[in-house]
Amino acid sequence: MILLKTMLQNNVNKIYIFIYKLLQLKEGDSMPITIALISQNETLSNLFPIVAKENGFNSIIKPASFTKARKIALKLENEVDAIISRGATGELIKKVANIPVVSIPIASMDIFRAIYKAKGINNNVAIVSYKETRINKVDVENMLKVKLTEFKFNSEYEIEEVISGVKEKNFKVVVGGMASTDIAKAKGLIGITIESGEEALRQAVDEALNLIEVRRSELSRSARFKAILDSIGEGIIVTDQHKKITTSNPSANKMFNKTSEKMLGKNIHCVIPNYKIDNILKSGKSETKVIKDLHGLTIAANQLPIKVEDKIIGVVNTFEDVTKIQTLEQMIRKKIHEKGFIAKYHFDDILTRNEHMNELKNLALLYSKTDSSILIQGESGTGKELFAQSIHNSSNRKNGPFVAINCAALPEQLLESELFGYEGGSFTGAKREGKQGLFELAHNGTIFLDEIGELSKPLQARLLRVLEEKEVMHIGGDKIIPVNIRIISATNENLTKHIEKGTFRKDLYYRLNVFNIKLPSLRDRGEDVGLLAIHFLKTSSTLNIDYDAVFKNLTPLLMTYNWPGNVRELNNIMERIALFIKNNAPLKWGEILEMVMNKSEDRDVINLKVPTSLNIKDMIKSVEKQIIASTIIRCDNNHGKAAEKLGIGRTTLWRKLAP
DSSP states (O other): OOOHHHHTTTOHHHHHHHHHHHHHOOOOOOOOOEEEEEOOOHHHHHHHHHHHHHHTOEEEEEOOOHHHHHHHHHHHTTTOSEEEEEHHHHHHHHHHOSSOEEEEOOOHHHHHHHHHHHHTTOSEEEEEEESOOSSOHHHHHHHHTOEEEEEEESSGGGHHHHHHHHHHTTOOEEEEOHHHHHHHHHTTOEEEEOOOOHHHHHHHHHHHHHHHHHHHHHHHHHHHHHHHHHHOSSEEEEEETTSBEEEEOHHHHHHTTOOHHHHTTSBHHHHSTTOOOHHHHHHOOOEEEEEEEETTEEEEEEEEEEEETTEEEEEEEEEEEHHHHHHHHHHHHHHHHHHOSOOOOOGGGSOOOOHHHHHHHHHHHHHHTSOSOEEEEOOTTSOHHHHHHHHHHTSTTTTSOEEEEETTSSOHHHHHHHHHOBOTTSSTTOOTTOBOOHHHHTTTEEEEEETGGGOOHHHHHHHHHHHHHSEEOOBTOOOOEEOOEEEEEEESSOHHHHHHHTSSOHHHHHHHOSEEEEOOOGGGOTHHHHHHHHHHHHHHOOOOSOHHHHHHHHHHHHTTSOOTTHHHHHHHHHHHHHHHHHTTOOOOHHHHHHHHTTOOGGGOOOOOOOOTTSOHHHHHHHHHHHHHHHHHHHTTTOHHHHHHHHTSOHHHHHHHHOO
16 A cells, blocks of 8 residues: 555545545455354264365364353354354353354254154153243144143253252153253253254354354454554544544544543534534535644644435544644654764674673674674664664675664654655655655665564555565656665564564564574673773763772662663763763762662662572572662661661671671
């Protein structure tokens, strides 16, 4: 799908015509179908796989009834498309399941056959059934010369009591479902189970397949409609003919600072004061206008009537913060071009004493000698771009451009135009002469796509084509442009989970993940904390201090922090500390660190190392010693203050520190 929002930015009519046509598409559903049979009936269990094979669906058979059947049904909801069961069990499953459930009908002939079989044993027959049976009792009695008495139950918990009542009335034979006849047999009665025939099973299967088709169609339509609304950057609010809000997308919720729950069902005037749609409801004509100073914003509002058979049933309202988009576009373009296309860092700039990090540097150096794609994974602030630039500068492409872009920092419409470029006049706001995309600018070099997990599905498809065909096409263009680029991508997210959710393409993932580098967090490379801290302190400002003394006093304090922001956070902290030192702030190290980290006593974090080779008693002693030692450091070696902070006596503190 070519960039919908960019190309149709100021043409709301076309957007909604596209939505309407998309919802009318009839696509072939190639997804496999799985249906479960939950029944203790052996005949049905034997027939079901045969019927499944004939109809081309996968079958699952679970022998169960009543409460157990309901529990199984709940577990199967995410595995199957529909459930087939029988009688009371099927009715009970319908009450809890959120997928189609079909009860196998018990035909009158099935009951008739069971009664006929029972008559051969005793002329006085008890029929135990869930609610009502579907037979004419008088006719059956006359035809078979048998006496029938019906006993009903409304839940599984009543069956045993009902059967006991049957026995007390001296009945010898019980006709009913398997649950009833099993209990009858256990009480010494003769149980004749009503068997469902093949025809009834096939009828239930046909009904289940029809329900699955309808449900999938509705889910598909709903999912596509929601995906379209959620992906559009403009705020969208749909009202009915009474001006009440029926739909709002995330962009509208954010723009008007309200949740969907607080918007749905409300009059649009209550959500947006002084906003009127009366003319649209009366005239049925679309309107486009600019509303000034709406919540302090300049918003372009478009109003499109919804008509069914020439009757107006509502209005689609779209809103766009014009000032924000213009400012954002200017800032992003300026930032991208100011950054330049040069990689500044080399592997020697990656400071570490950590063995694993050194192994990763060597691995990345090896990868740099290829032209294959590399995926760098790691938490925010672990140095993913540092590795990407180092790989580029060690590769055969080092004399070519290094183009970096953050996929999460750009709106989708701007990201596509930046990546692929556009022809002049292809959309509102486009330069007359057109514009080269970043893939073109990275020709014979490297393009670094940071936060690749934020890429939309349409752009994922276009990126996959670039990887496979080594060519791009401008937005609004019809010419193929060959490109020779190496793609390095990075993410701080688990892309495999995105694949499972369907938000990231599996084929693209394998194209990007030819070589993989997983960077450890700073808390997993403790030996680098002090090294990096002193490096950042030296580069922050020219300070006339004893760096060795600083390292000795500061490192133990820094080691007690968890560093959720990793190396980037450490750099920021050291810039603040440099400011305190430069201005001769009369504070102790512990006080300085507490101020720059904005920490309180309640939020202090201590990294503990527990030797698992010890028994539990010695483990506890080891943890206590680490906590006490860390607290003493934070209290600038004042043992009395540390004991007070820990809520223990000074003698207890010394005793717990003893070997």
